[in-house]
Amino acid sequence: MTVGFESAIGSHVGMVRSNNQDSAFAGTYLYLVADGMGGHAGGDVASALATKTLASLDLEPVDSAPATAEVLRKAVLGANRRLRETVGDRPELAGMGTTFTGFLTVGDQLALAHIGDSRLYLLRDDTLSQVTRDHTFVQRLVDSGKITEEEAKTHPRRSVLMRVLGDVDSSPDIDTEVLDTRPGDVWLLCSDGLCGYVEDVDIERILRRRTTLQGAVDDLIDKSLAHGAPDNVTVVLVETTPEAAPVLEPNPRFVGSAANAPSPRDGSVSTARTRLLNRRRPVRKPPQVEESHFEPRVDEYLAELIAETKRRNRRRRFLWLFGAVAVLIAIGGALFFGYQWTQSRYFVGTDGETVIIYRGIQQDLGSISMHSVAEDTGITLDTLDGLERRQVERTLGAGSLEEAREIVLRIGGDDG
The missing domain is CATH 3.60.40.10 (PPM-type phosphatase domain)
Structure with a gap:
């Protein structure tokens, strides 16, 4: 060509x-x-x-x-x-x-x-x-x-x-x-x-x-x-x-x-x-x-370079490991303190039959429940009027257990 x-x-x-x-x-x-x-x-x-x-x-x-x-x-x-x-x-x-x-x-x-x-x-x-x-x-x-x-x-x-x-x-x-x-x-x-x-x-x-x-x-x-x-x-x-x-x-x-x-x-x-x-x-x-x-110095310098590269790789792995651990600690800390904050909250809700005071927040984290029963008031839903029942079913938030009890007293007091 x-x-x-x-x-x-x-x-x-x-x-x-x-x-x-x-x-x-x-x-x-x-x-x-x-x-x-x-x-x-x-x-x-x-x-x-x-x-x-x-x-x-x-x-x-x-x-x-x-x-x-x-x-x-x-x-x-x-x-x-x-x-x-x-x-x-x-x-x-x-x-x-x-x-x-x-x-x-x-x-x-x-x-x-x-x-x-x-x-x-x-x-x-x-x-x-x-x-x-x-x-x-x-x-x-x-x-x-x-x-x-x-x-x-x-x-x-x-x-x-x-x-x-x-x-x-x-x-x-x-x-x-x-x-x-x-x-x-x-x-x-x-x-x-x-x-x-x-x-x-x-x-x-x-x-x-x-x-x-x-x-x-x-x-x-x-x-x-x-x-x-x-x-x-x-x-x-x-x-x-x-x-x-x-x-x-x-x-x-x-x-x-x-x-x-x-x-x-x-x-x-x-x-x-x-x-x-x-x-x-x-x-x-x-x-x-x-x-x-x-x-x-081909062989000698190459050996030095390989040793130096191993040291650099070890330092890099250490920094990556240190960074990963730091990130995990930060995430863990955020989850821990976040969870602690949720447990300082309360809400008034129902289990379908009675009025319950719950500790935590109503939302769940996947399959993990973010609330637990603090007190069962013994007040049945049947004793509440229509508005009160709808409010309880939608839940009523409270900043403390005392505040939640006051909400329950208002609901129960109207009945009494």
């Missing part, structure tokens, strides 16, 4: 960060996102260097998608070597690193390479699915069933990476995969500044309602801004079209720290939309952002 590809790209520094450590590229065949780490020490350098190094692959790919995937994997490892060499020349950049998620198009297939926690999504038949798996310790806990996906979204260690490019590993493990595509597919590459703060259901809704790809990119970034945009946010959208458009002139586009010139969407140039968002308070208070970092 002959297919083509259309793309759109954008990046924003966000509402909290002071610099954009994300980079992205959209070319003719290559599309990628890289999210740098290392703060001011070089996260922006790492993502830009990796992106520009790999952009040289934006050439006519080889015929075989599996072979192209291997080419891409080796190129990513080559970018990793370049990062390590850069740190060797500039020791002040030690500790810098970057994620990488990108693919090369080969006919109606994609050759994917992935490392870190940037993501690739697919919108097919109006349904969004996540293609890549995050290389984070928290994702490892999810995969092992120790925490849920919902708990992972707010876990305090969700930014700790198990795999990245940089000077931390000379030969990192790169995930590769060959994916089939068909007309109508929309592929979303993004940094965790989007997927970490915008729910998948909102991403799907924006993509389904798109009128243009670039409009959808802007809407996704603006959705992150509406959530406070605590991190850099970068988006690349690629749509598979029925026919391949003729390649007239290569038009490679860089955004983020890899851009040769500031883009209106990279946060360096203020647009009307970003000026408005900077003036007003975000819709949601942005959470504190933990710098992403690589943890080389």
